[in-house]
Amino acid sequence: MMPNQLIDLNRQLELNKEKILTLWFEAAISSYPEDTARLLGKSKNRFDNPVGNITRQSLEDTFDNIIRMSLAENYKDYTNSKHSQTNKEHVGQNRVENSLDPVIRIRAVQNFSASQAVAFVFELKAIVKSVLGKLPDESFNYRVDLVALAAFNRFMKCRENIFLLKATEAKRRVHSAFERAGLVTELTEDELLGSSKS
Amino acid sequence: MSDELKPDALLDRIDYTPAAGSWMDSTVQIMPGMYCYAAKAESVETLGLPNARTWNPLEDDWKLPENWQEIIHNAIKERLEKFRTFKVFMDICVRCGACADKCHFFLGTGDPKNMPVLRAELLRSVYRNDFTKAAQILKMIPGGEKLSGGRPMTLDVLKEWWYYFFQCTECRRCSVFCPYGIDTAEITIMAREIFNLLGLNIDWIATPVSNCYKTGNHLGIQPHAFKDMLEFFAEDIEEITGVNVEPQFNKKGADILFITPSGDVFADPGTYTCQGYLILFKYLKDKYGLDVTWSTYASEGGNFGFFTSHETMKRLNSKMYAEARRLGVKWILGGECGHMWRVIHQYMDTMNGPADFLEEPVNPITGTKFENAKSTKMVHITEFTADLIKHGKLELDKSRNANRIMTFHDSCNTSRGMGLLEEPRYVIQNVCDNFFEMPPNTIREQTFCCGSGSGLNAGENIELRMAGGLPRANAVKYVHEKFGVNTLGTICAIDRAALSTLMEYWVPEVQVYGIHELVGNALILPGEKERETDLRLEPLPGMEDEDE
Structure with a gap:
């Protein structure tokens, strides 16, 4: 795509941001049962309705990052070995992953399968097409694919986080107190928690 | 939902497709x-x-x-x-x-x-x-x-x-x-x-109940190990303060029997709160001659019987009065716990009382009558400590907690179950300078649960716990981002355990503290040496570079 076409597409996305975000948010919360989705879409108070509001904010931040994505970011950033990535590309991926974190972190503990947890990302393709009409080329869909890959990454990190908490919680709570008191002499806490620090 | 039944909106949205079931x-x-x-x-x-x-x-x-x-x-x-x-x-x-x-x-x-x-x-x-x-x-x-x-x-x-x-x-x-x-x-x-x-x-309720019935506490720790653990805390405290706090056990004729959840004795970070109690009791003994005893039999303040049946709750609770009677104390002081207080405040008196062999609780140091505990004869330690502070009876050095930027989680049972709202806040603000409330719709009577109460703090249901704790964590995250809060104070043993894990998943920058851990850090014991570390053996504020 020519640079001016890219600028044009980004401008279109910017201009239609509210409309796109509303549809994207609706698509994301429609993954919940109907009665739940209705309530998630209702209260704007971020403390009375944490899932609804965090989801909305996380989608908005991600959308902003999609607009900011450069053409240099491509699938290879994910498929190539780490050594081939430039710092700049790293930053781009991290930015997207961080903006997805709040929504994915929630979905990772809500009994969604991995695919259900990240499926909302792909909905963005159809939504943007319906709002903007025909897109100049495939570059937007391509960006959404990159976001989906970032979402998978983040989902896995959250699940690993959960498994680690599950494995070490009881040991940290009771075992370490006993250990300090010299009532048990097995693995040290550092040894048990070694994997969390890597 | 009630506020959705507006006629126009309703008519506009009539959907004629049959419901899914x-x-x-x-x-x-x-x-x-x-x-x-x-x-x-x-x-x-x-x-x-x-x-x-x-x-x-x-x-x-x-x-x-x-x-x-x-x-x-x-x-x-x-x-x-x-x-x-x-x-x-x-x-x-x-x-x-x-x-x-x-x-x-x-x-x-x-x-x-x-x-x-x-x-x-x-x-x-x-x-x-x-x-x-x-x-x-x-x-x-x-x-x-x-x-x-x-x-x-x-x-x-x-x-x-x-x-x-x-x-x-x-x-x-x-x-x-x-x-x-x-x-x-x-x-x-x-x-x-x-x-x-x-x-x-479920087993996370049944086995603690069984343990408690057999050995007096949920973890099934026998009296000698209970004593060992408290004596070990005393050694740690001596290392930090230079003072031997000398906990007393099963002492007949003591003024007060102290009972706390066994989580404070055996599980981090409650163990540091426990050390705070020990420091407070030593201070009161040296300054005012107050005689507090622990019991190795009534070694559990919590009561998972409450999550089983009224009868089971009654059976486990009865040991508190039985031990108070056996030891001949004046009244009972209770540690930082949640559901323990719901049981004491709303059930104990009629279940296993009247405890007319005990005195109506009066703080012997300040003369304050604890009217709310007139019938149960059992006082919450934050009421007791708040009263001591209010009367200027404690010498406190707030600067030792200067690195703690606090918020406070109201435990469901103490806030909604017994209206204990001001005392913990009062204590916090007297031992620490930095205190920020979470938003009003997430604290006090409207507080959000930790997501692990009533016997659900198991490992196998961790997704449920993390999801259920989200509304609480979300409010903590807000004060962390807005005010730099790094410490979540709480007065419940389940909270201390559950919120630690919850924070690690949602707001890893925030640590969980019991209120009496902060009291233990701030309280100046008679004859203590210059402290270099807090109860967690971390350098005190201003002492970070001493070793270098």
């Missing part, structure tokens, strides 16, 4: 991460509760007694007659929906059956079918059964009850918003009593 018809799917393991047979046996056996909630056959439906029917009947509240709560709900989005488990999991109204309806539908005249008449006409909102008790219904009544922490936030004052926690309590008649408890 009633919630009543669906079969429950017990999902990993959301349920707790079944009670071990031996733990059920210890207590002499029925139907002790090995069973697995994921298997089709729950190995129920043959007449299980009859047992449930009779159990509901008995409880409707015995508990007026239960009868009223079964009848008066108008399904306005005010409670629907107030439950942390609904907000976190997004499962509509965790709306308090619908969770209660799981039981109400059977009540209607079995016990109301309307349902009995309507049943006579074809299709009438559905009109009454009733349904017969089937195995699927039982499994659904079990799944969802163990996704309620009995926190009572929903009841704050109910215009009729329906206490959904009481409905959960009844359901759990019924489960125990069928041998359907």
